[in-house]
Amino acid sequence: MHKIGDFSRLSQVSVKALRYYDEIGLLKPAHIDPFTNYRYYSSEQLPRLNRILALKDLGLSLEQIGLLLVDELPVAAMQAMLSDKQAEIARAVEEQRARLARVEARLRQIEREGQPPAYDVVLKPVEPQLVLGARDVVACYGSGDELFGRVVQHLGRHGLDPASCYPLQTLYYDPEYRESDVDMMVAAPLPRPVPDGDGVHVEELPGVRVASVVHQGPYDALGGAYRALLEWLDTHRYCITGPNRNLYLQGPGDDADSATFVTEIQFPVEPRHPHAAG
Amino acid sequence: MHKIGDFSRLSQVSVKALRYYDEIGLLKPAHIDPFTNYRYYSSEQLPRLNRILALKDLGLSLEQIGLLLVDELPVAAMQAMLSDKQAEIARAVEEQRARLARVEARLRQIEREGQPPAYDVVLKPVEPQLVLGARDVVACYGSGDELFGRVVQHLGRHGLDPASCYPLQTLYYDPEYRESDVDMMVAAPLPRPVPDGDGVHVEELPGVRVASVVHQGPYDALGGAYRALLEWLDTHRYCITGPNRNLYLQGPGDDADSATFVTEIQFPVEPRHPHAAG
DNA sequence: GCGAAAAGTCCCCGATCTTGTGCATCACGC
């Protein structure tokens, strides 16, 4: 029988840890003096302690180890828990590798451009939203004004302040970039349903995961933001799964100078080849 | 200007988190109403928030991000921090992969043997220790009794109780297993130096990292423990760097039945090919 | 347009999660 200090030296486990393992029931001393409360450990408890250390080394929590150390545990249970752990670690490794790839990509970008990236791409979910939409094929990207007019007018007709339908947005349905004959929709989120009308209709935009960037400044510089986002999608192996959206977070309607316009670009995406990331 | 809730919806960052970022100075609202203390955020703050999210996604802490977001930060500083992070993640990946390998090895072992391993190998440091040693080439493994005798006698001559020189141990110096003519030493840790004597000497055993298993039961079953340990060293790519030791934690001298003998086997080791673990 | 109810916001304290470490205080015994 060893006092806790001796057992600690023997096992290279700190006294505090031994007391903690006692407290959580993982390794009770072989004997406790009822008068002094001194803990006494037996050499025969070393194998159990070593098993605890070995399982801890596999990444199992003390709680899980406690479950595994129950006597007569079916082998299948041990296998199940280790398999779970295996899957968990594999997932963690994959995630870390992806993160490493992201860090490397950013480093390379700084290297290449000599400065931090101008745009930061973030992935985020967008909730489904009920919108009033005006969709049409227009001559060019700049000629959606008439669609905005339709939407704002219709909102007014049904007692909705356009400011309460924030943010106004546009969606682009062409599968590839087009200079002319652009299939686009202007959409305004609705706090409550309204009837359809002349050239406008109510629909629910689906919820999607998007990659987004926020552009600040006049619209003629939006191209850089688009390029940055598309390049990011390429580098990080995402593919586009739906019409992209522009959200006019701060625009001409907000009494703002064009230098302070704020526009968010969203592309619905999903990972491409998740198993071939490296 | 948006109230915190609106900005939260816009950015998909929780209100709580926004308040926290304010508190730690990472993202102060563009305006705070001096009467109500309401926070008001501007759309133009979204790029900064997105940069925060992007850096967070790279695994940087909020504190580090705060350092990186200082205006006019030299590019080199950003690169340095990202490089550090890159190295850190690479290390983490490597460690996780090693752990994954350990879990897989254990699973395979259970698969193969149909039951959990009988021995758990743990790596641990052993401190240097001053010992009284009796070294000789003896006929076979079992014939070290005379060496034990020498040591115990010498201890007694200098007023030391063998019980205070715990645990007695043996070291085996042959570079490979031998059936006969075994070069071994019996050693007893010393609480204080004693003079050398007939066939015994004082020396300091070096501190080493060892792989160890604990065997419980009679000595004729020690072979299984040895095999388990050596197999583990092979599987986990460790090589032996010194004489192995047996520690007699509970043995014939402790009033014990041979079924309750407890012996620890230690092999000094170091990793073999650390870069070729997978 | 007014009052009341509902929703949003404030700040502050504490919990989370894990595996312990550090410190203070008191008891035991060689």
Place this chain on the structure above:
DNA sequence: GCGTGATGCACAAGATCGGGGACTTTTCGC
């Protein structure tokens, strides 16, 4: 009297989340 043991509380580390009580703002009914 010093080393060792006991107990118990606090703290750690990081990034929030939860809840409570007090205000403020918005909305809804009339």
